[in-house]
Amino acid sequence: MEVVIVPDAKAGGELIAGAMAELLRHKPTALLGVATGSTPLPIYQALAAQVSSGAVEVSRARIAQLDEYVGLPAEHPESYRSVLRREVLEPLGIGMDAFMGPDGTAEDVRGACEAYDRALAEAGGVDLQLLGIGTDGHIGFNEPCSSLASRTRIKTLTEQTRIDNARFFDGDIGQVPHHVITQGIGTILEARHLVLLATGEGKADAVAATVEGPVAAVCPASALQLHPHATVVVDEGAASKLKFADYFRHTFANKPDWQGI
Ligand code: GLP
Numbered sequence: 001m002e003v004v005i006v007p008d009a010k011a012g013g014e015l016i017a018g019a020m021a022e023l024l025r026h027k028p029t030a031l032l033g034v035a036t037g038s039t040p041l042p043i044y045q046a047l048a049a050q051v052s053s054g055a056v057e058v059s060r061a062r063i064a065q066l067d068e069y070v071g072l073p074a075e076h077p078e079s080y081r082s083v084l085r086r087e088v089l090e091p092l093g094i095g096m097d098a099f100m101g102p103d104g105t106a107e108d109v110r111g112a113c114e115a116y117d118r119a120l121a122e123a124g125g126v127d128l129q130l131l132g133i134g135t136d137g138h139i140g141f142n143e144p145c146s147s148l149a150s151r152t153r154i155k156t157l158t159e160q161t162r163i164d165n166a167r168f169f170d171g172d173i174g175q176v177p178h179h180v181i182t183q184g185i186g187t188i189l190e191a192r193h194l195v196l197l198a199t200g201e202g203k204a205d206a207v208a209a210t211v212e213g214p215v216a217a218v219c220p221a222s223a224l225q226l227h228p229h230a231t232v233v234v235d236e237g238a239a240s241k242l243k244f245a246d247y248f249r250h251t252f253a254n255k256p257d258w259q260g261i
Contacts, residue, residue, distance in 0.1 A: 001230040003211055003248040004261060005239045009199040012233045013042025016130070016195055019231075019261050020047055021056035023128055023193075028060040031120075033129030033183075034088050035066050035140075036080045039197050040130055041087065048091040058092050064126055065101030067140040067182035070154060072104060078168050079104065102152060102181040109154050113181055117152040120187065129191035133198050136160055137206045137219035141182035148215070148223045150184030185223045194230040195261070196221065201237040208241040231261045 006012040020043075023030050034040070050056045065080060072079040077086075081101055089099060100119055106112035120126060131139045136158060142150065143158050157165075162176040169175035188194065198207050210221040211232055224230040239245050 001211065001224055001227070001232055002252075002261060003232045003234065003239075003242070003244075004252050005234055005236065005242075005245060005249055008235050009039070009042045009197075010046075012197050012199065012235060013040075013044075013046040015261065016043045016197060016233060017046035017050060019193075019195065020128060021050050022260055024056050024058060024061055027127060028057060029062065030127040031062045031064055031123055031125065033064045033066060033126040033188075033191055034084055035130045035132045036083050036087075037132040039132040039199055043130060043197065044088050044091060051092055058094055061092075061094060062098045062100070062123065063089060063094060064120060064123070065099070066129070066131070066188075067180055068102050068104040069177040070104050070109060070179035070181060071177050074105060104181055109181065113152040113154065116181070116183075117187055120152075120183075120190075126191035128193045128195060129188060131188070131194060131196040131221070133196060133203055133206050133210065133221050134161055135164060135202060135206055137209055137221045139185070139196070139221045139223075140188060141180040142185050142188075142220040144220065145217050146185055146220050148217055148220075148226070149186040152181065152183050152187050155180050155182055185220055189223060189227055192229065194224055194227050196224060196230070196232045197234075198232070198238040199235045201240055203234075203238040204241040207232070207234055207238045208243075212243055233261075 068080045074081050102116040103112040141155050165176050166173040209219040215222045215225050
């Protein structure tokens with residue numbers, strides 16, 4: 001995998017938005033897999049700026065959701081569907097008709113998971129999947145010890161993830177659902193390009209395990225090592241525990257200009 005160390009979150013957002021814009025110039029109908037959480041926000045802001053300036057056109061782009069809470073009504077402000085509408089679709093001027101995601105309110109949750117996996121494949125697969133990372137190394141909501149071959153399915157959140165996410169629910173862990181639907185690790189690995197952004201020292205252990213640790217279900221993000229085109233973009237804080245940091249800096253500084261990430 002390629003590791004790019006950037007000075008700060010804004011630079012990371014601009015680098016990744018640049019790669020998304022480049023993809024859209026070659027494939028205007030690209031299916032973009034998007035993630036929630038605080039980390040990807042600079043990506044969405046940078047991409048929206050490129051759209052406003054006319055540098056890229058997103059009118060034919062399609063957006064796919066990574067994960068969703070089970071049981072929150074779609075219109076709940078913290079359902080990931082609502083979050084993505086607010087933070088990604090509206091700023092980019094993309095309508096909900098170009099959006100696909102799992103149904104977290106379905107009575108038949110298993111059927112909804114299978115339907116979403118099928119829908120992603122029928123849509124031609126995700127071209128570029130954005131990922132954040134949990135402090136425990138989760139991607140999407142694939143908590144530690146998730147099968148590296150898993151498909152979209154229901155998962156139970158760890159207490160740590162519920163504590164981390166309580167900030168979106170008035171700081172009240174009681175409001176954070178216990179269950180979620182997430183694209184499985186096997187599903188995520190089918191995207192053509194995986195781009196993980198991590199910022200801040202709080203993610204340094206998870207990033208080190210992802211990049212330099214063994215491929216192991218205990219750190220779900222380490223599955224990125226199995227992907228032929230995975231890019232991990234980190235700021236100095238998140239890079240602070242990487243033994244190969246100098247090598248990563250050297251290789252990025254010496255890349256041919258045409259290569260991109
Ligand atoms: C949630 C999301 C993940 C995200 C993680 C980290 O658990 N399901 O997709 O990567 O939070 O969020 P943050 O970027 O806010 O640290």
